[in-house]
Amino acid sequence: xxxxxVNPTRMELTNLKKKLASARRGxxxxxxxxxxxxxxxxxxxxxxxxxxxxxxxxxxQANAHMAVAGSVMQTAQLETALMLPKQELQLDVHEQNIMxxxxxxxxTKYKTENSSDIYSYGTAFTSSDLDEAVRSLSEIFPKLxxxxxxxxxxxxxxDEIERTRRRVNALEHIMIPDYEETIRxxxxxxxxxxxxxxxxxxxxxxxxxxxxHHY
Amino acid sequence: xxxxxxxGDRESVSGFAALGLSVFPESxxxxxxxxxxRLAQNDFAVIFITEAAAAGVYDTIVRYRNTKLPAIILIPxxxxxxxxxxxxxHESVEKAVGSDILNH
Numbered sequence: 001x002x003x004x005x006v007n008p009t010r011m012e013l014t015n016l017k018k019k020l021a022s023a024r025r026g027x028x029x030x031x032x033x034x035x036x037x038x039x040x041x042x043x044x045x046x047x048x049x050x051x052x053x054x055x056x057x058x059x060x061q062a063n064a065h066m067a068v069a070g071s072v073m074q075t076a077q078l079e080t081a082l083m084l085p086k087q088e089l090q091l092d093v094h095e096q097n098i099m100x101x102x103x104x105x106x107x108t109k110y111k112t113e114n115s116s117d118i119y120s121y122g123t124a125f126t127s128s129d130l131d132e133a134v135r136s137l138s139e140i141f142p143k144l145x146x147x148x149x150x151x152x153x154x155x156x157x158x159d160e161i162e163r164t165r166r167r168v169n170a171l172e173h174i175m176i177p178d179y180e181e182t183i184r185x186x187x188x189x190x191x192x193x194x195x196x197x198x199x200x201x202x203x204x205x206x207x208x209x210x211x212x213h214h215y
Numbered sequence: 216x217x218x219x220x221x222x223g224d225r226e227s228v229s230g231f232a233a234l235g236l237s238v239f240p241e242s243x244x245x246x247x248x249x250x251x252x253r254l255a256q257n258d259f260a261v262i263f264i265t266e267a268a269a270a271g272v273y274d275t276i277v278r279y280r281n282t283k284l285p286a287i288i289l290i291p292x293x294x295x296x297x298x299x300x301x302x303x304x305h306e307s308v309e310k311a312v313g314s315d316i317l318n319h
Contacts, residue, residue, distance in 0.1 A: 038311070041311055045304065052301060056291050056296055056300065059290055059291055060295070060296060062230055063293045066227075066229070067293060070226055078229070079229070082229050085232050085234075087233065087234060087235035088235040089218070089234060089235035089236055091217040091219055091260045092216070093260050093284065102283055104260065104283060104284060104286065106217075109216075111235065119233065120232075133230050134234075137230050138233070138234055141234055144263070144290075148261045148286045148288045149286070151288055151303075152283075152288075154307050156283070158308070158311040159310070161311040162310055162311060
């Protein structure tokens, strides 16, 4: 490890010791943050995985119905049926803070309360498969929104975990060892200076004594 | 107030119109990419996009991955499930943990 480029003085030594202490504390805190983030992340990821397979299956089912409806009805008819939706979705977005990661929370709001308002057409000229397709989509929709929430959170948390891990590693493997080595270097240099002064003094004392008493 | 959008080929996404989402039947990569940027600036919090439509605009989607909004979520289209959505999840895990520890 590289020693820091500082003067071997007592002042530097005190400064470095303070820096080392705060680096150690930061390292401990960041490590805790990383561990907790990781725990929450793994929970989220499992939920994400479960939701995704559910949602994908349901959407595929809806798509199958839609394909049948598309083959029974003419394209123009199908488009007219869905052209003017009765329902309008509005999203309320809140923020939630998980270990300093801001994750979004979506609240869905509909223009009308009536759940049958998803059918924007009369049933006389449309295939029942279209009803089925729309119904299965609307059934899975709450889960779809939850999936959006969880998946976004996973992406944001993955990013934060990566960053935190880098910081932890930088502190653990570079900054702390560097500080330790520099502190050791300064202590050695200082005690070496002390010894050399002591030796010099003894020498001088001897010389003075010799002169005074003519040993 | 935020909105939600769906992008993909007409057959896959038209059903979502009934639920009150804004539907954009578009599948040309260039147009989809521009559409995503436009939606992101215009109060769309969630964008669902079919895997087929997402295939050509991966760069654009990755760009919005670390921003808080919008959440861009892949859904299977009428052509079937390519597993791309799951693959993205595995990618997130690999990024966070260092290796893909999810069971497949």
